[in-house]
Amino acid sequence: xxxxxxxxxxxxxxxxxxxxxxxxxxxxxxxxxxxxxxxxxxxxxxxxxxxxxxxxxxxxxxxxxxxxxxxxxxxxxxxxxxxxxxxxxxxxxxxxxxxxxxxxxxxxxxxxxxxxxxxxxxxxxxxxxxxxxxxxxxxxxxxxxxxxxxxxxxxxxxxxxxxxxxxxxxxxxxxxxxxxx
Numbered sequence: 001x002x003x004x005x006x007x008x009x010x011x012x013x014x015x016x017x018x019x020x021x022x023x024x025x026x027x028x029x030x031x032x033x034x035x036x037x038x039x040x041x042x043x044x045x046x047x048x049x050x051x052x053x054x055x056x057x058x059x060x061x062x063x064x065x066x067x068x069x070x071x072x073x074x075x076x077x078x079x080x081x082x083x084x085x086x087x088x089x090x091x092x093x094x095x096x097x098x099x100x101x102x103x104x105x106x107x108x109x110x111x112x113x114x115x116x117x118x119x120x121x122x123x124x125x126x127x128x129x130x131x132x133x134x135x136x137x138x139x140x141x142x143x144x145x146x147x148x149x150x151x152x153x154x155x156x157x158x159x160x161x162x163x164x165x166x167x168x169x170x171x172x173x174x175x176x177x178x179x180x181x
Contacts, residue, residue: 047087068165077155092141099174104161107134119166126155
């Protein structure tokens with residue numbers, strides 16, 4: 001059974017029908033029927049990050065534009081520790097990162113577009129093997145241990161998307177969704 005967690009609540013699977021019945025004299029007539037379908041999943045486990053880990057600030061560092069001159073040039077990859085708990089023991093988990101996609105390469109996370117923002121640069125997110133995880137697509141499955149825990153690393157780095165990078169602030173925001181079974 002697959003479950004999705006994206007800082008949302010889980011609801012019980014229920015279908016509710018509401019009938020309006022009116023009694024006029026001795027006859028009954030149905031005034032209307034409205035169907036509501038509520039859905040979700042109730043699980044024994046609630047796989048996810050600890051509240052104390054739910055907001056991470058990752059400093060990608062400072063780089064000279066001369067080191068990020070050509071399309072595809074990258075900064076050093078910065079490790080992002082990622083720990084999950086209360087997952088189904090011996091199960092599998094994958095993560096999907098979402099955020100504003102770069103307009104040149106939609107696999108990359110776009111830099112915030114402000115007055116002082118860097119240009120021609122984006123952020124690449126990679127798995128623990130430093131294989132790119134395109135924004136909006138699931139990572140490969142990762143195995144949870146027998147205690148329901150998973151500790152892994154993701155990486156982030158700057159990457160030049162066109163021409164020469166232009167100096168400026170290079171900030172971005174990403175969210176993640178954890179899927180497990």
